[in-house]
Amino acid sequence: MVEIERKFLVNSSIYKEQAFKSTRIIQGFLNTHKERTVRIRLKGNKGFLTVKGVSTTDGLSRFEWEKDILIEEAEALLKLCEPGIIGKTRYEVKTGKHTFEVDEFFGDNEGLVIAEVELGFENENFEKPNWLGEEVTGNIKYYNSQLSKKPFKTW
Template sequence: MIEIERKFLVKSDAFLNDYSCCNRIIQGYLSSSPERTVRVRIKGNKGYLTIKGKSSDSGLSRFEWEKEIVLEEAEQLLTLCERGVIDKTRYEVIVGTHLYEIDVFTSENDGLIIAELELTSEDEVFEKPEWLGNEVTNDNRYYNSYLSKHPFKTW
């Protein structure tokens, strides 16, 4: 499956007035190579294993495969991950016909808030809420795999 995604910084907490749900996410990387990342994630009380391919030149799309795994297995796999676990709370906000996932990072990435939006095509039109800031889709520093090794607090 090809994932088409755009990322934006968030310039205010106004999205908190409109979110439908939120979950704490803890994730680590078994491999953080740009050619193929292998991620272990715990979201709420569920575990996931995700493999992502290299991003396109535009940074908008890449192959993604994800499978739900048993929570205990995800917890065990997290102990094998590379240094730097990501800890964040994800808020879901519907704007128009699109779902924005807003990640509020904690721990070593405290202070960083990123909104992600999945699209069906690279040129799909979408509504931009007032709390949406600058686009960082093609800036590798905002990839979670990068943040796990180079936390936002060190920038």
Template sequence: MAQEIERKFLVKDKSYRHSAFRSYVIRQGYICAERGRTVRVRIRDGKGFLTVKGPSNPSGTSRYEWERELPLPEAEELMMLCLPGVIDKVRYLVECGTHVFEVDEFHGDNEGLVVAEVELRSEDEAFGKPSFLGKEVTGERKYYNSSLMANPYKNW
């Protein structure tokens, strides 16, 4: 399994939209969303993906991740098995130095929430911070997509 290392931030303005080199719509659901393990089905750009994630380390920056692409019809069938609370969002990709920030604008029950993540090669890797980044929320479980499914932003 691959190790996913990332940092997560709230976004304080919409300047990322002008800097984005790509965007796409994502719809995802969870077959399993227990603390320490999730099984996610995602549909993006006419393709399906199945992702299994393990528990985060104590800082919330690192966890195991396994992902495979699925044919779209299979992903759509698996979405019917998901727990209630589908996540709908638009993801913007923004370059900053040698890193790419993934900025997610949530819709539906999570409308108004915008979060940026950057993947790193190590937990202590330095990276540039674009001006749109706000408070760091790495490791704060309420910002995990699996948590937003069960307790959406509109209820906070």
């Protein structure tokens, strides 16, 4: 139940040609307290409830618990979320032994593209595709919970 991931900005759209899957995601937050976030997500035709804990100081890992919920439950819970619903298309790109999730945001965060890779342990090596840009792991302004409050278009 510990998530270990690194985040990067993306410097080209080549990832779209390399993606083996894309999914539209709508998500909101029932709670964005600094010690925990509670997220509701519609991903394709599925619903999810996710609780995330505080990140380590380097931002590499944190507690994460996720549960599938009915799509109707997710739709109802989205109506209770704090202001700032996030919309994005997620592209999945296999690179070496890892899969990068590349989120292309729309709405108030249009223009922002972030790639994440989940790791088995914090110092695990991974192949970096040439479309990866600056690493933003641990930079709180790129957390989805923060993008819901301070969207990219306001920076």
